[in-house]
Amino acid sequence: MKYYSLNQQSPKVSFKEATIKGQAPDKGLYFPESLPRLDKNWIAGINGKSNAALAFDVIQPYAGNDIPEDELRRIVAETVNFPSPLVQVNDHIFALELFHGPTLAFKDTGARFMSRCLGYFAKERSEKITVLVATSGDTGGAVAHGFYDVEGVDVVILYPSGKVSSVQEKQLTALGKNIHALEVNGTFDDCQRMVKQAFADESLTQKRVLTSANSINVARWLPQQFYYFFAYKQWSEKENPPVFCVPSGNFGNICAGMLAHISGLPAAHFIAACNANNVVPRYLHSGKYEVKEALPTLSNAMDVGDPSNFVRVLQLFGNNFINLKKMLSGYTITDAETKDTIKKVWEKTGYLTDPHGAVGYLSLQRYIAQHPGQKGIFLETAHPVKFYDVVEPLTGEKVPLPPSVERLLHLPKHSIVIDAAYPALKNYLLQH
Numbered sequence: 001m002k003y004y005s006l007n008q009q010s011p012k013v014s015f016k017e018a019t020i021k022g023q024a025p026d027k028g029l030y031f032p033e034s035l036p037r038l039d040k041n042w043i044a045g046i047n048g049k050s051n052a053a054l055a056f057d058v059i060q061p062y063a064g065n066d067i068p069e070d071e072l073r074r075i076v077a078e079t080v081n082f083p084s085p086l087v088q089v090n091d092h093i094f095a096l097e098l099f100h101g102p103t104l105a106f107k108d109t110g111a112r113f114m115s116r117c118l119g120y121f122a123k124e125r126s127e128k129i130t131v132l133v134a135t136s137g138d139t140g141g142a143v144a145h146g147f148y149d150v151e152g153v154d155v156v157i158l159y160p161s162g163k164v165s166s167v168q169e170k171q172l173t174a175l176g177k178n179i180h181a182l183e184v185n186g187t188f189d190d191c192q193r194m195v196k197q198a199f200a201d202e203s204l205t206q207k208r209v210l211t212s213a214n215s216i217n218v219a220r221w222l223p224q225q226f227y228y229f230f231a232y233k234q235w236s237e238k239e240n241p242p243v244f245c246v247p248s249g250n251f252g253n254i255c256a257g258m259l260a261h262i263s264g265l266p267a268a269h270f271i272a273a274c275n276a277n278n279v280v281p282r283y284l285h286s287g288k289y290e291v292k293e294a295l296p297t298l299s300n301a302m303d304v305g306d307p308s309n310f311v312r313v314l315q316l317f318g319n320n321f322i323n324l325k326k327m328l329s330g331y332t333i334t335d336a337e338t339k340d341t342i343k344k345v346w347e348k349t350g351y352l353t354d355p356h357g358a359v360g361y362l363s364l365q366r367y368i369a370q371h372p373g374q375k376g377i378f379l380e381t382a383h384p385v386k387f388y389d390v391v392e393p394l395t396g397e398k399v400p401l402p403p404s405v406e407r408l409l410h411l412p413k414h415s416i417v418i419d420a421a422y423p424a425l426k427n428y429l430l431q432h
């Protein structure tokens with residue numbers, strides 16, 4: 001498979017090059033030159049396949065030229081080695097739990113796949129590759145765990161001191177080995193600015209191979225298709241396919257789901273569930289795409305004012321607004337509605353959602369109220385314990401810590417404190 005830049009000003013590249021580069025030189029996002037099709041028999045036989053075999057078949061057309069079959073099978077098996085259960089919440093609504101990976105967020109799947117691909121590509125090179133990433137919380141942990149102990153790859157994570165939760169901080173700082181945490185005396189925006197300056201600094205990039213691990217990387221985006229197929233495998237009414245409702249921020253996750261659908265995954269409809277950061281739902285109503293500053297909300301991993309992957313969604317539909325609207329609806333959920341949903345769903349059904357999942361649940365419920373007879377799945381993208389400060393006052397109960405998190409909290413923190421200024425980052429990168 002070749003990948004072209006959606007800005008059309010850069011040459012086509014292989015999967016390997018797209019993974020190492022992240023973004024095209026013309027600042028466009030890479031997009032596959034053709035969309036693979038899974039045939040009807042493959043879909044009909046889905047329940048006879050293991051998750052690893054199924055995921056391999058999905059990703060093989062995208063990566064198969066650059067990674068030999070046995071390596072790709074190993075990478076995929078390691079990526080999907082935790083469950084993604086589909087849990088029934090009420091008559092019409094199911095939760096696809098994507099929080100059973102090492103950092104309790106759906107980003108584990110993309111991070112695990114990308115890290116292993118990059119690790120494979122690093123073996124062929126003499127130089128180390130450095131993954132440089134700024135995080136406001138979740139991305140850093142998933143990237144740290146994904147790349148932990150991957151040979152030939154160093155990871156440098158910048159996070160704002162005192163502004164990530166204690167669980168998130170331990171996920172970044174307790175691992176050690178090839179994972180280096182820089183605790184920045186500043187904000188997330190400072191961290192992001194410093195990382196951007198590093199990528200643009202040729203005097204640095206000539207000395208050190210830098211790559212990013214954010215969600216625009218094809219090796220993080222494409223494997224997110226896997227769990228949509230795992231959901232369909234667990235769906236009992238195969239002749240009545242589900243509506244998929246996806247809590248969305250940068251739109252990488254939902255875009256992967258729609259790509260899976262175009263490749264053959266049965267789905268009735270897709271819903272972009274958003275918080276107050278609702279550029280896309282407003283676009284779907286008015287046809288006007290108006291970017292806004294990000295607003296802080298309770299579902300903070302979706303606080304994105306200008307979703308970077310939406311250009312890929314548009315491309316999937318050939319930039320045809322009418323076709324897009326047939327397949328995609330958008331809903332906006334306020335913080336008050338998010339809290340109310342966490343509380344009501346818990347009281348009525350005993351199912352505990354996190355704030356992101358709650359935005360998904362309520363959006364799906366609204367869609368079903370307008371389309372009686374439909375049933376659907378919302379993606380539960382994070383474990384509620386990550387947001388215990390929001391959830392516990394609503395339910396009046398403690399969210400039990402999973403044993404993996406319990407262990408992590410007892411490990412020592414290792415971070416290097418630096419100033420919120422680019423020279424501090426550059427010095428670090430040149431000296432380590």
Ligand SMILES: *Cc1c(COP(=O)(O)O)cnc(C)c1O
Pocket residue numbers: 105106107138215247248249250251252253254301302356381382
């Ligand atoms: C990143 C994230 C999202 C948003 O996913 P996108 O692919 O950026 O749309 C939703 N929920 C959680 C918990 C996340 O960490």
